[in-house]
Amino acid sequence: xxxxxxxxxxxxxxxxxxxxxxxxxxxxxxxxxLYEDHASGKLEDRPGLTSCLKALRSEDTLIVWKLDRxxxxxxxxxxxxxxxxxxxxxxxxxxxQGANIDTTTSNGRxxxxxxxxLAEYERELIxxxxxxxxxxxxxxxxxxxxxxxMTLPKxxxxxxxxxxxxTKVVELCRELGIARQTLYRxxxxxxxxxxxxxxxxxxxxxxxx
Numbered sequence: 012x013x014x015x016x017x018x019x020x021x022x023x024x025x026x027x028x029x030x031x032x033x034x035x036x037x038x039x040x041x042x043x044x045l046y047e048d049h050a051s052g053k054l055e056d057r058p059g060l061t062s063c064l065k066a067l068r069s070e071d072t073l074i075v076w077k078l079d080r081x082x083x084x085x086x087x088x089x090x091x092x093x094x095x096x097x098x099x100x101x102x103x104x105x106x107x108q109g110a111n112i113d114t115t116t117s118n119g120r121x122x123x124x125x126x127x128x129l130a131e132y133e134r135e136l137i138x139x140x141x142x143x144x145x146x147x148x149x150x151x152x153x154x155x156x157x158x159x160x161m162t163l164p165k166x167x168x169x170x171x172x173x174x175x176x177x178t179k180v181v182e183l184c185r186e187l188g189i190a191r192q193t194l195y196r197x198x199x200x201x202x203x204x205x206x207x208x209x210x211x212x213x214x215x216x217x218x219x220x
Contacts, residue, residue: 013041013044014045015046028047035076048060052084069099071101072100076107078107090205095114166197173202
């Protein structure tokens with residue numbers, strides 16, 4: 012089954028999804044299988060996107076008009092598509108930058124692999140700059156960094172909550188006292204554990220408290 016996702020940045024009606032909707036319908040997506048948001052692409056917590064990701068099933072394909080409709084943060088995009096692949100779900104971009112991405116084909120997976128490599132490179136650069144900044148701060152007698160908000164009990168609660176269709180991410184984050192970015196780094200939209208969660212579990216096994 013084909014599932015479409017649409018997004019415009021403003022919720023005041025000054026931007027409409029008609030162009031995206033027409034393209035998705037023409038491609039073969041059925042009207043009941045269209046999801047939309049009126050929100051910035053920088054926001055990871057979007058009701059339409061959350062519902063869309065929860066509705067997808069194995070062998071479905073998520074279709075977007077342009078790559079930036081799904082999101083503007085490269086690492087967030089890569090995480091979403093990796094989650095889809097792990098669930099046996101395809102992903103296709105119809106036009107614009109990233110139009111060659113179609114994870115149901117070998118060539119499309121190759122293109123996505125390049126995007127993923129760029130995201131990893133960006134992540135490594137940020138880590139290097141952060142470490143350099145902390146080193147410079149320590150040399151001046153200052154201590155940097157902050158404690159992680161996610162704990163093992165919170166992780167288990169988050170995993171159980173995200174596996175339920177009625178969970179509201181904003182309320183879950185407020186209850187756990189964590190940011191949305193922290194939640195999504197540890198738990199996927201269906202409750203699956205991400206690398207940061209595996210790392211946290213491994214650390215607890217090595218150094219039990």
